[in-house]
Amino acid sequence: xxxxxxxxxxxxxxxxxxxxxxxxxxxxxxxxxxxxxxxxxxxxxxxxxxxxxxxxxxxxxxxxxxxxxxxxxxxxxxxxxxxxxxxxxxxxxxxxxxxxxxxxxxxxxxxxxxxxxxxxxxxxxxxxxxxxxxxxxxxxxxxxxxxxxxxxxxxxxxxxxxxxxxxxxxxxxxxxxxxxxxxxxxxxxxxxxxxxxxxxxxxxxxxxxxxxxxxxxxxxxxxxxxxxxxxxxxxxxxxxxxxxxxxxxxxxxxxxxxxxxxxxxxxxxxxxxxx
Amino acid sequence: xxxxxxxxxxxxxxxxxxxxxxxxxxxxxxxxxxxxxxxxxxxxxxxxxxxxxxxxxxxxxxxxxxxxxxxxxxxxxxxxxxxxxxxxxxxxxxxxxxxxxxxxxxxxxxxxxxxxxxxxxxxxxxxxxxxxxxxxxxxxxxxxxxxxxxxxxxxxxxxxxxxxxxxxxxxxxxxxxxxxxxxxxxxxxxxxxxxxxxxxxxxxxxxxxxxxxxxxxxxxxxxxxxxxxxxxxxxxxxxxxxxxxxxxxxxxxxxxxxxxxx
Numbered sequence: 001x002x003x004x005x006x007x008x009x010x011x012x013x014x015x016x017x018x019x020x021x022x023x024x025x026x027x028x029x030x031x032x033x034x035x036x037x038x039x040x041x042x043x044x045x046x047x048x049x050x051x052x053x054x055x056x057x058x059x060x061x062x063x064x065x066x067x068x069x070x071x072x073x074x075x076x077x078x079x080x081x082x083x084x085x086x087x088x089x090x091x092x093x094x095x096x097x098x099x100x101x102x103x104x105x106x107x108x109x110x111x112x113x114x115x116x117x118x119x120x121x122x123x124x125x126x127x128x129x130x131x132x133x134x135x136x137x138x139x140x141x142x143x144x145x146x147x148x149x150x151x152x153x154x155x156x157x158x159x160x161x162x163x164x165x166x167x168x169x170x171x172x173x174x175x176x177x178x179x180x181x182x183x184x185x186x187x188x189x190x191x192x193x194x195x196x197x198x199x200x201x202x203x204x205x206x207x208x209x210x211x212x213x214x215x216x217x218x219x220x221x222x223x224x225x226x227x228x229x230x231x232x233x234x235x236x237x238x239x240x241x242x243x244x245x246x247x248x249x250x251x252x253x254x255x256x257x258x259x260x261x262x263x264x265x266x267x268x269x270x271x272x273x274x275x
Numbered sequence: 276x277x278x279x280x281x282x283x284x285x286x287x288x289x290x291x292x293x294x295x296x297x298x299x300x301x302x303x304x305x306x307x308x309x310x311x312x313x314x315x316x317x318x319x320x321x322x323x324x325x326x327x328x329x330x331x332x333x334x335x336x337x338x339x340x341x342x343x344x345x346x347x348x349x350x351x352x353x354x355x356x357x358x359x360x361x362x363x364x365x366x367x368x369x370x371x372x373x374x375x376x377x378x379x380x381x382x383x384x385x386x387x388x389x390x391x392x393x394x395x396x397x398x399x400x401x402x403x404x405x406x407x408x409x410x411x412x413x414x415x416x417x418x419x420x421x422x423x424x425x426x427x428x429x430x431x432x433x434x435x436x437x438x439x440x441x442x443x444x445x446x447x448x449x450x451x452x453x454x455x456x457x458x459x460x461x462x463x464x465x466x467x468x469x470x471x472x473x474x475x476x477x478x479x480x481x482x483x484x485x486x487x488x489x490x491x492x493x494x495x496x497x498x499x500x501x502x503x504x505x506x507x508x509x510x511x512x513x514x515x516x517x518x519x520x521x522x523x524x525x526x527x528x529x530x531x532x533x534x535x536x537x
Contacts (some may be wrong), residue, residue, distance in 0.1 A: 057435050077435040084428050087475075088303040089482045098425040143436070194438045 009034050010073055010179045011056055011145045015065035018048075018055060024095065025051050027203040028065065032273065033147060038173055038180040040190045040210075043200035046082045049183045050080070053151050056181065076140030076178070078150045082132065086125050096139050113175075114138035115168065130157045133165070141172065148172070148180045166193045279395055280508065286397040287500030290458045290470065293409040296416055297454050298471030299478070299485065300447065303427050308358065309346070310468045312365035312453050313448075316342045317464040318372025318389055322379065332404065332456045339442030339452030342368060343445075356510025369464075383442065392463035394504060401460050408457040411485050413449050419446060424485060461500075462515040470496060473522040477529040499525050 009032045018026040025048045054060045073123040111117045114134040170193045191210045198207040205218040317335045324334025348361045425433045474495035482488035503518030
């Protein structure tokens with residue numbers, strides 16, 4: 001649907017650095033998203049994933065380095081969450097129409113594409129978290145974006161829903177021809193559906209094809225180390241939970257740090273968090 | 276009916292028509308206390324207006340805008356919580372206004388009139404001011420309606436869509452300042468916020484769209500104004516407070532009406 005004027009990158013950052021209150025949140029990040037490409041950002045809490053997304057969107061000014069967007073780039077942004085005051089009477093359809101004049105047929109098509117056609121008349125505050133994610137996806141599609149930016153679209157969605165959601169995103173990439181920048185903390189789910197993975201922890205630890213990244217020592221070190229610091233429960237190789245909400249890939253014991261016990265690992269420690 | 280009653284009704288209804296949609300936004304954006312703070316600075320604006328020899332409406336607008344900018348700057352520094360900043364500025368602005376009035380002994384200001392309104396003494400001049408200012412404010416609000424709603428829903432999304440978020444926020448503050456300037460005479464600076472938020476809050480349960488809520492809030496406001504003025508005449512009560520009490524009764528009654536929620 002979106003025709004691209006040229007095949008250059010949709011967005012790229014060079015040496016993007018951002019300090020907040022004396023802390024370096026992003027350290028010389030180089031990131032490129034090309035047309036039709038799905039790039040996934042992964043990393044522990046406080047790794048700067050959301051901050052990087054906000055810098056790419058132009059919502060925060062970088063302290064150093066640069067963000068280059070393709071001239072005339074249309075971005076469809078899907079934030080992590082939305083806090084709409086309950087006093088605002090707003091149906092899903094009205095919500096979709098706030099951002100640009102859109103006719104009803106196109107709205108309904110976008111809702112159908114996101115799989116939530118039945119919600120058009122519902123108050124936007126009354127729908128569930130998973131449904132809201134899809135409505136936000138539909139909203140992002142209405143702008144005919146060249147680039148979809150999705151900040152943890154899997155939040156509040158169960159495992160089955162996650163797989164379905166990522167399939168849908170991959171499908172949208174095909175039908176709309178748009179590039180996708182995706183934030184996730186679960187490499188396992190996005191693995192088969194992403195072209196490139198960027199592993200972030202303030203700086204870019206490693207990046208490349210998902211299989212390569214999952215074998216990369218930096219990736220192991222990062223997630224192994226943090227698995228120790230964050231309160232992590234590992235009951236089985238392919239079944240892990242963390243209390244801070246991020247889920248680690250369960251590719252096998254070799255993806256963990258050298259001091260990591262394979263089964264029933266209970267780590268406790270400081271939690272990294274930032275806004 | 277006497278002319279002064281008709282003028283009072285016309286003034287009150289004009290303000291209610293403006294306060295309905297504006298107040299809805301104040302409620303949606305959770306800016307009730309912000310509006311209150313701006314209103315409290317109005318007395319200082321009136322005094323400065325007299326001092327500088329300009330129209331008090333301009334004085335009020337000027338002080339409101341300066342205060343709004345100071346507020347935004349202080350809130351962005353985030354050294355203090357928002358409600359603390361609002362509390363400091365709100366009461367300081369009101370006290371500064373009262374002190375300034377007392378200082379200028381030559382200035383004859385009807386203090387009670389400014390604080391609580393004097394709806395029964397509305398002049399033809401005041402009416403013109405209310406309707407001209409109100410028409411400008413409503414036209415601006417209609418023009419910015421969709422974008423203001425978008426910014427109210429999510430500022431980041433609006434920014435990514437290329438909307439001038441900061442300019443829209445400033446425009447909204449300016450509109451509040453305008454409402455305060457024209458409504459001051461009727462309900463007084465201490466009670467203006469009530470005319471903004473009570474009718475809007477009463478309208479919420481009956482509205483399915485933002486426009487319905489705004490229109491219904493305007494109608495509720497007009498009903499409160501009429502009931503307030505008439506009871507004020509009948510029982511010889513203060514006008515402004517009577518209007519607010521009428522709005523409050525209407526709000527309570529609105530909560531008793533059963534509404535089918537779909």
